[in-house]
Amino acid sequence: MKWSGSEAARKITQTTTSRAIQGITIFLVVVGTITIAGDLYFLSNIRKSLKKHHTKTFVSTVSTHDSTSLHNRTVVANLLREAGAMVTDESKLPTLAQIADLYGPRPVILGLEHCEHFRNTVPASERMLGAAGMFSTGTNLVTHLLKRNCYIPERAEKYGLETATKEQLGMRWQVPWGKHTPADYKIKHATEKAQLINKDYILPCVTIRSPWRWMQSMCKNPYTARWPHASICPHLVVNSSQLSRQWNPVTVKYGAGIENYTSLVHLWIEWYDQYARLVLDDEVVENHATSYPVLIIRMEDLIFYTQETVTQICQCTGGVIYAEKPFEYVVESAKKDSPGHDTSVGLTEAWIKYSKPLQPRAGFVQEDYLAGIDALNHDDRFGLMKLLQYHHPPSN
Structure with missing residues (x-):
């Protein structure tokens, strides 16, 4: 045609x-x-990671060893070397039994019972973890550990597991109102970079440490806390008479404003009281209009029971530990990238330092020692010392 x-x-x-x-x-x-x-393929990898994570069993460092190995320093040396730390003198290391005597055989985390409420009320793809805590309590450490080991699967689906930033995967450097800022500032303050973040989508990881060791640390570096203590530290009292005790007040400058405290030990008590009531005060907890879930985490657990502690924090938000790589410890000082901080304490040094029993009176003068015990026993309404299994130093 x-x-x-x-x-x-x-x-x-x-x-x-x-x-x-x-x-x-x-x-x-x-x-x-x-x-x-x-x-x-991407989703299957996430599901695979999630499945692998849930099949892992994370148990206490102490409970995985028999009675003989609990007293063997070589066991601790091997644990540290497996974590990537350097050990040159095993004789300086503690035994697992010594650690258990000081802090118990497993982590102590307050607030885990509220994790389900957080997961039920916050969309999975919006959940985040953020550090909070008083100065010198391990806020940098918990942040580094979470960023290296934890992510929220739904956020990974949203942003891409391999290409997302750690914050996009749910791990923030701090809570939006500032990690050292008291909890009462949550509603009325936000840091410059957190103005647009929904504060209710953040689970605060509140780090805490023994108040006696904390006061020792504050004597070396008081940060923005100010009080007269040139010749005596912590110099809790001006007049030591128990009948007419006069405390030595402390002023702290936060990004949100200035706060005054009765003394240095009261700074510890009053600062943590604001977070503790969100976990331990039933009336506050039940008022969902003003309360919110938080976790209170011992700094000592981040050192001695690292993997178990980080895993529980991560799982609280519905997060998972990376399954395709070994758990990553913070071997060098967690403060090495923070100017003005002591960077001399790495993982091995921390095990040695914090496994030593407190010296008599924590090295304080008798007046401060007695005043500190009195305040911690009577002014801490939640009894955090007992709940967290901390101990007062011996008198002599």
């Missing part, structure tokens, strides 16, 4: 157009298939 020139041109155009449409269709199908396959 013969066509005229115009008819032939029209047929060629139709054929070319048809083939082009077929080609584009095939291309889109292939691209779509590849994209779907890629998404399925």
Whole structure:
């Protein structure tokens, strides 16, 4: 059959157009298939990681060893070396039994019973963890550990597990109102970089440490706390008479404002009281309009029971520990990237330092020692010393 020139041109155009449409269709199908396959592969990896995570059993460092190894320093040396730390003198190391005597055989975390409420009320793809805590209590340490080991699967699906920032995966450097800022400032203050963050989507990881060791640390570096203590530290009292005791007041400058405290030990008591009531005061906890879930975490557990502690924090938000790589410890000082901080204490040094029993009176003068015990026993309404299994130093 013969066509005229115009008819032939029209047929060629139709054929070319048809083939082009077929080609584009095939291309889109292939691209779509590849994209779907890629998404399925990515999601399967996340599910695989989640499945692997839940099949792991994380138990206490102490409970995994028999009675003989609990008193063997080589066991501790091997644990530290497996974590990537350097050990040069095993004789300086503690035994696991010594650690258990000081802090118990497993982590103590307050607030785990409220994790389900957090997961039920915060969309999975919006959940985040953020550090909070008084100065020198391990806020940097908990942040580094979470960023290296934990992520929220739904946020990974949203931003990409391999390409997302740690914050996009749910691990913030601090709570939006500032990690050292008291809890009561949550509503009325936000740091410069957190103005647009929904504060109710953050689970605060509140670090705490023995008040006696904390006061020793504050004597070395008081941060923004100010009180007269040039010749005596912590210099809790000006007049030591128990009948007419006069405390030595402390002023602290936060990013949100200035607060005054009765003494240095009361700074510890009153600062943590604001977070403790969110966990331990039933009336406050039941008022969901003003309360919110928090975790209170011992700094000592981040040192001695690291993996178990971080795993429980991570799981509280519905997060998972990376399954495709070994758990990553903070071997060097967690403060090495924070100017003005002591960077001399790495993992091995921390095990040695914090496993030593407190010296008599914590090295304080008798007046401060007695005043500190009195305040911690009577002014701490939640009894955090007992709940967290901390001990007063011996008198002599």
